[in-house]
Structures are given as C-alpha cells and as structure tokens.
Amino acid sequence: MRTVVITGAGSGIGRAIAVRQGAAGDRVVVLERDLAAGEETVAAVRAAEGVADAMQCDVGDADSVAAAFARLERVDALVNNAGIAHVGNVEKTSPEDFDRLFRVNVRGVYHCLHAAIPRMRFQGGGVVLNMASIAAKLGIRDRFAYSMTKGAVLSMTLSVARDYVAENIRCNCICPARVHTPFVDGYIAKNYPEAERRQVFETLSAYQPIGRMGRPEEIAALAHFLLSEEAAFITGVSYDIDGGVTQLR
Structure with a gap:
C-alpha cells in the first residue's frame, strides 16, 4: 500500500484528492493546519473504504513540516495542495499580504519537497504533484501576489523533475482555472x-x-492519473484543467 501525503486536504480540492486516492487503495496522510477539518477528510476517506490519518501541520513552518514527516514510515507520493489566495494588484498588496502568501504557497511547497525528496530517494523513487494555477501562465486581473506564488510552484515543479528524473522521482503540476x-x-x-x-x-x-x-472531483481525477503508474512516462509537465480559459479566451 502506497503512502500518499496531501497537504491542505481539509476541504475542497485536497479533500477530493484524498477521497479519490483512498478509494483507490492508497494510505492517505492528511497534513492540515486545521486538524478538525483534516479529521473530517479522514472520515470521508474511511467512508469510501479507504485508509487515512490526519496530522496537524503548518506547511509554512519548517519545524512543523519536519516533525510531521518524521512520523511517517514511507512517502511514496506527495501532493502539495495547501495554499491561500489574495485579491489585489501590486498597489493593493501590502508587504504583509505578500509575505503571508509567500510563506504558505511557496515556502510551504519548498518545506514539503525538502522533507519528502530525500525519503523518496532512499526508497528508490516516488511521485510529486504540485497544485499550481492558470495564474502561473496568464495575466489575471487583481491576482498579483497569488500569481507570483503559483509561478514559483510551476518553476519548482520543473526543477525537481529535472534534478531527480534519473532517480525514479516524477514531478508534475496541475493548473486549474476557478474551481x-x-x-x-x-x-x-x-x-x-x-x-x-x-x-x-x-x-x-x-x-x-x-x-x-470546475468541480473538485474533476481535479482529483486528473491528480489520480498523474499519481498512478499509468502516468509513469510523464514528468516535468504542467496540466491545464481550466474549462478552456488558457486556449479559448
């Protein structure tokens, strides 16, 4: 049984991915700052006859992430889903807003990669799936800080895919439109x-x-494919799942 770690899975897309992976036979570990929400996701996974546990974890805090990963026997797949949003152009984005988004959306992804990749290398491989956004690729009004963070997620995806392709570690990202x-x-x-x-x-x-x-379950379906052996030939790719925004607007 694979162990799939999913950050920010207390609701929305993260919860949908957790339920889908649990129903498919993976052991799901929910890392969630709001432990009560994480436990609700665990209950949903178990209702789908899956195996799941929740750990309280603030992905923006390196010590919190290190402590959570230290409790895991294996890390076969990591889904960096945790993230927060902000509405505003550069003038309406305060330094505090900027730092808050960077802490969760960028440092949070880095912290989890930093903890998971050595484990995957030791185990002989693994899969990483990062949650980016079409905002990483398009100019979207009043999403200055959010777009910055998702652009960073896309770049980290490409870097990890390149650096570890020879060590049986795949890394891709999903770029949704509004869900x-x-x-x-x-x-x-x-x-x-x-x-x-x-x-x-x-x-x-x-x-x-x-x-x-989009519906969270639709994002989870794509995530399920990219986490599976059916996608064993796919790495370093960003997948738009956007109802036509990127190509048709």
Whole structure:
C-alpha cells in the first residue's frame, strides 16, 4: 500500500484528492493546519473504504513540516495542495499580504519537497504533484501576489523533475482555472450583499468558456492519473484543467 501525503486536504480540492486516492487503495496522510477539518477528510476517506490519518501541520513552518514527516514510515507520493489566495494588484498588496502568501504557497511547497525528496530517494523513487494555477501562465486581473506564488510552484515543479528524473522521482503540476470550493462561496458571502451573490457566482462561472467552474472531483481525477503508474512516462509537465480559459479566451 502506497503512502500518499496531501497537504491542505481539509476541504475542497485536497479533500477530493484524498477521497479519490483512498478509494483507490492508497494510505492517505492528511497534513492540515486545521486538524478538525483534516479529521473530517479522514472520515470521508474511511467512508469510501479507504485508509487515512490526519496530522496537524503548518506547511509554512519548517519545524512543523519536519516533525510531521518524521512520523511517517514511507512517502511514496506527495501532493502539495495547501495554499491561500489574495485579491489585489501590486498597489493593493501590502508587504504583509505578500509575505503571508509567500510563506504558505511557496515556502510551504519548498518545506514539503525538502522533507519528502530525500525519503523518496532512499526508497528508490516516488511521485510529486504540485497544485499550481492558470495564474502561473496568464495575466489575471487583481491576482498579483497569488500569481507570483503559483509561478514559483510551476518553476519548482520543473526543477525537481529535472534534478531527480534519473532517480525514479516524477514531478508534475496541475493548473486549474476557478474551481467551485467552499473558498469561493465564502469569498462571495464575505464581499457581496445577498442580493448580488447569484449574479457574482454566474459571472465567476462564465469566466471559463465552458460556462461553469470546475468541480473538485474533476481535479482529483486528473491528480489520480498523474499519481498512478499509468502516468509513469510523464514528468516535468504542467496540466491545464481550466474549462478552456488558457486556449479559448
């Protein structure tokens, strides 16, 4: 049984990936700052007849990550999913905003790679899947800091793939467009009056040429493939899963 470590799997895309991998027979380890949310994901994996555990971990803290990985017997696959968002151009991005996103979205990925890659090398190989975004490739309005972090994730993906290709370690990333997660609902509820929320949701959905947002389960399906032996010939690739945004807008 493989051990698949998934960061930020307390909700949304991370939870969907955890459930999919658990149902496929992997042992899932959820690393989540909010342990209660992580335990909810564990319950969902177990409901799908999978095996899962949760550990409290702040990916932005090197010591927290090192302590979590020290408790693991194996690391066969790592999914760097944990991330936070920010809306604003460079003028509306404070130094504190910038540092907060860098800490989680960039340093968090680095910390987990730094902990997992030596384990994979010792074991004879492994798989890394990073969660980037179409924001790493396109100019998206008011996503200055977020785009910066996802561009870094894409670059780290390519570097790890190149550096460890001869050691049986594959590394790819997924670049979604907007996905309907609890974050989207929370953002709309926080920033718009109730009378406007339906229209805002429809506008956000229409940004994708296909006419809707993605579903977490659709991202999980692609992740499942890239983590599997069916994708054994794929490394150093970024996969757009965006409802046509990258090519059709």
